[in-house]
Amino acid sequence: MKSPAYSYIFLFLGVFALSTSAIFVKLADAPATITAFYRMFFSALILLPFLMGNKNNRKELGALTSKQWEFGLLSGVFLAAHYGLWFASLDYTSVASSTVIVTLQPLFSMAGGYFLFKEHFTKGAVLGCIIAILGSVVIGWQDLQISGEALFGDILAFVAAGLITAYFFIGQHVRKKLSLVPYSIIGYASSALFLAIFAAGQQQPFFAYSEKTWLYFIGLAFVATILGQTVFNWLLKWLSTSIVSMSILGETVGTVLLAYIILGEVITLQQGIGILLILCGLALFLLQQRGVRTE
Template sequence: MAAAPVSEDKLSPQDTTAVPLRACLALVGGLAALGFSAIFVRWAGAPGTVAAFYRMAIGLGMLTIPYLASRRGRPRFRAREALVALIGGSFFALDLAFWSSGVMLSGATNPTLLANTAPIWVGLGAWLVLRERLPVRFWLGVVLALAGATFVIGLDAVQSMRLGLGTLLGLLAGLFYGGYFLITQVGRRSLSALSYFWLSALSATLVLLVINLVLAHPLGGYAPHTYLSLLGLGVISQGAGWMAINYAQGHLPATTVASTLLGQPVLTGLLAGPLLGEPLRPLQALGGAVVLLGIYIVHRSRQVTP
């Protein structure tokens, strides 16, 4: 969840010279916050969909006051504008539900790694729906990423079907996040960043509430450490993390931000060893490296495409 970027034209010349450093620090801080998201989910020990609900509900609460302040004196949304944001939020809800559930089944690293395949699904969606021509490098990246993903899923499935299912859920999360990204591109043409993200957060929270009711997952009755972990997930990973990254996006090149964020699954994998007792296995690291290389190639090919 991201907030509206800070505008540089409101800064003094002295402040402007400090912006790149602040933006770099914000990007690193945001990356660290996102890297901890799977750790918080595992620490909480609640069903994945419950963790996803609290993550969005807390994030929604953090955005509500700034959102209401930004809407003063402004005309109401058109129905179509709001509908696009609500649909986008539904996709984001499914992304979080699949990813969090995958983390609870397979551990922190592999579902997080495969959830980062979203750029592949965005590119394929642009090719299928928008008829966008994609360079050969894009397809090379897709082949590498999917080959690495198949290898990682296979490693888990050999150990147990539970692990394989959790890793597969991470791949589905990436698919739905790709859909959310494409819908967001449409929604942001007519809505401000804050308005779009608040509406999509509202939608995601409601969808996750319904999912938990259907699955009969209780939203209460957990141990205190569970609520502390969920609070960390909502405040640090969802709220502060995405606000920091959004600030960095306003002041750093897109290539820098996108490439840096590929470090999220790497950081999660490194943290999972000492904090969760889930050390990286050599073959797992090899498959993950192939996936990240493929995603990086996809990123670069899309950035140079007109």
């Protein structure tokens, strides 16, 4: 992408789309694994025409090396585990708490970026990361619960944060030589397969859900995944995992705003302060790290 400005515009549009995830999941009346399965399954179906209808995509898929297949399938494993654990966490803890914890991805991505890709961070970028994470904690602080059940949900969300970061690191490596659609559809389809096997093992029903729940499944696939997750996969060709993961902190902001618009929830002063901190932290980080790209 020639203009970094366009990269950041698409990045923030993707973050806003991803912000719908927790709301769709909370509204869907289905087990966590089933919700995650249909999110990945419908996402793969949506992308399938772009794979089959494009000669270059078909040719590229057919020419994949065994190593590329391994990375693609591994990304599916991480993605399946991420969504399965995160959606499950929403059954034990609040949306705010789960979203705040699962968006702590920069803690993993900055460490991984430094050790795996020799990525260096300025003091200003680290400060921006700390400010944004602080803002995320401020938003969810009043909903953080001290109980055995809530703590279990928070732990699930934290592990999910590490898993999605691993998924993005694979993408940062693979997307250098593999186009968006083949990479995404391999990850989504394999993720759906792993989730289906797990759900079947748990004897969870795949059908008999309400019309609204099916619409929420489709919303998760089209809005949160295609317009959110897939945009991130696309941007990994030009932006580092640390920048993508850092920007996902903005998901907390988007979730609060959408809860206000859709659910009529009031934005408190505390949440307003948290939003301001996140935006300031993101701006500082991106300005400091704007020169970092995936070569």
